[in-house]
Every structure is written in structure tokens, then in C-alpha cells.
């Protein structure tokens with residue numbers, strides 16, 4: 096049994112809490128910035144009502160065995176306020192966020208060896224603060240080291256597909272190729288159906304090719320067809336499907352622009368790789384939020 100704190104109980108954090116509860120082996124605590132009346136996750140196997148301690152004040156948090164962070168990348172500074180007390184006994188911190196800079200984001204707050212990057216892939220939507228709809232299986236991939244294997248063990252016996260990936264760098268860059276393209280929905284203010292258009296498809300290919308070129312320079316193994324595969328995946332998605340950067344823009348929240356596209360521009364510069372489509376997307380969205 097492990098005492099596990101989940102920081103950020105939105106779409107992903109709620110599904111993670113439901114899975115850990117289903118394991119029947121852990122004591123789960125929910126760290127939120129507002130009180131919660133209740134929480135239900137509609138999973139593909141039925142509704143799970145979460146019965147866990149809810150903490151809203153980082154200054155009275157107990158020490159735990161594991162911390163799982165599932166805030167957006169732009170909320171890292173707030174999430175970090177929980178870490179001093181939760182990690183007082185050296186608990187490792189799994190970062191369940193998009194992008195390729197999980198360790199860099201938490202390096203100002205934690206020793207590098209206690210940070211575990213996690214690639215999280217799950218279609219899930221927050222219907223209200225108390226209700227989350229999980230539309231498919233939770234896939235979790237981590238580096239194939241001792242910490243990664245210990246994280247995978249937390250999910251033993253649950254419906255999650257949790258696994259250690261020998262080439263984690265490739266896993267996160269392949270996911271970034273998909274996420275980078277999602278910016279087109281946020282720019283066009285239209286769900287996935289916008290990718291059906293021929294001109295939009297051409298731009299999507301360019302965005303992903305830039306991402307793949309930078310990923311290869313960073314050591315990821317990405318084949319030449321990755322951009323076409325991402326385009327096909329978007330075109331196979333229901334036209335009304337909403338990705339999270341588009342959902343954030345529609346709701347007037349901050350957006351993960353830097354974690355999903357800015358990083359491609361920054362690392363592209365480092366490697367001398369031009370990334371004009373991503374650069375334009377970042378500039379346009381930054382202009383929107385001011």
C-alpha cells in the first residue's frame with residue numbers, strides 16, 4: 096500500500112484517482128485549490144465515485160509516499176507549493192503533463208532524481224468540477240528505470256495501460272507531434288473537423304514536420320511518415336472532438352502554448368532548425384491572450 100497525493104484534480108487527475116482507488120491497495124489524497132463536494136468519474140466500465148481525503152491547504156499537507164501532479168503545465172508554480180510538505184520524506188513526484196520538458200519544469204523545486212516524467216494519453220473531458228467523462232483507456236508511459244517501474248506497480252490490477260518505455264524520448268516526441276498540431280483548432284476556434292480542409296491539412300503537415308525535425312535532433316526516432324500519420328489521426332477523430340488547448344482558449348483560461356509549440360521553436364533555435372509555422376502559431380496565440 097502507498098499513500099499517494101494527486102495534485103490537480105481535473106480531467107486527468109480525476110481518472111488517475113479513480114484508477115488508484117480501483118486498485119484497492121492505496122490511500123489516495125486529492126490536492127485541490129477549491130473545496131470539492133464530490134467527484135464521479137464515468138469510466139468505460141461504469142461510474143466510479145471517488146472517496147478520498149480532499150486537501151485545499153498546502154501548508155497542512157501530510158508527507159506521502161508518492162506525489163502525482165496532473166495540473167496543466169502553466170500551473171506548475173502553484174502545484175509546487177504542495178511539494179515541501181508532501182515530499183518531506185523524499186517522495187518521488189510523477190509529472191503527468193503534455194510536452195517534453197517535465198523534468199525542466201520541476202527542476203527549480205525538486206532534486207532531478209525524484210522527478211518522473213509521464214506521457215499520459217487518454218480521451219477525457221471534465222463535464223463539471225464534480226463529473227469527469229473518460230472516453231477510453233488510460234495509457235501511461237514512463238522511462239524504463241527503477242522509479243518508472245515503481246510507478247507502473249502503483250497501477251497493477253487497474254484497467255490502466257501503464258508501462259515502462261525503453262525509448263521514452265521517442266514516446267514523448269511522438270505525442271508532441273500530435274499535440275503541436277492541435278494548435279490549429281485553438282487558432283481557428285473550431286474542433287477537430289477543421290483539419291479536414293485541404294489547406295489546413297497542409298499547414299498541419301508543416302507544423303508536425305518541424306516538430307519531428309527538432310525531435311530527431313533531440314534524439315527521438317521519428318519516421319518520415321509521422322506528419323501524415325498525425326493528419327490521418329485528426330481526420331479519423333469525430334469532427335466535434337475538442338482538444339485541451341482549444342478547450343482552454345474557449346474557456347478563457349491560459350493555454351499550454353509554450354509546452355506544446357513554444358518548445359519546438361526554442362529547441363529548434365538551439366539546433367539551427369527553422370520552425371516558421373510553429374513560430375507563427377505561438378505568436379498568434381500569444382497576441383490573443385495579450
Ligand SMILES: NC(=O)c1ccc[n+]([C@@H]2O[C@H](COP(=O)([O-])OP(=O)(O)OC[C@H]3O[C@@H](n4cnc5c(N)ncnc54)[C@H](OP(=O)(O)O)[C@@H]3O)[C@@H](O)[C@H]2O)c1
Pocket residue numbers: 102103104105106107108126127128129165166167168170172173174175191192193215216217218219220221224339351
Ligand atoms: N484532458 C485530456 O484528455 C488530456 C490528455 C492527455 C494529456 N493531458 C495533459 O494532462 C495535463 C492535465 O490536463 P487536464 O486536462 O487534466 O487539465 P484540467 O482538466 O484543466 O485539470 C487541471 C487541474 O489542476 C488544478 N490546479 C491548478 N493549479 C492547482 C494548484 N495550485 N493546486 C491544486 N490544483 C491545481 C485545476 O484546478 P481548478 O479546477 O481550480 O482549475 C484543475 O482541476 C495537461 O498537461 C494536459 O495537456 C490531458
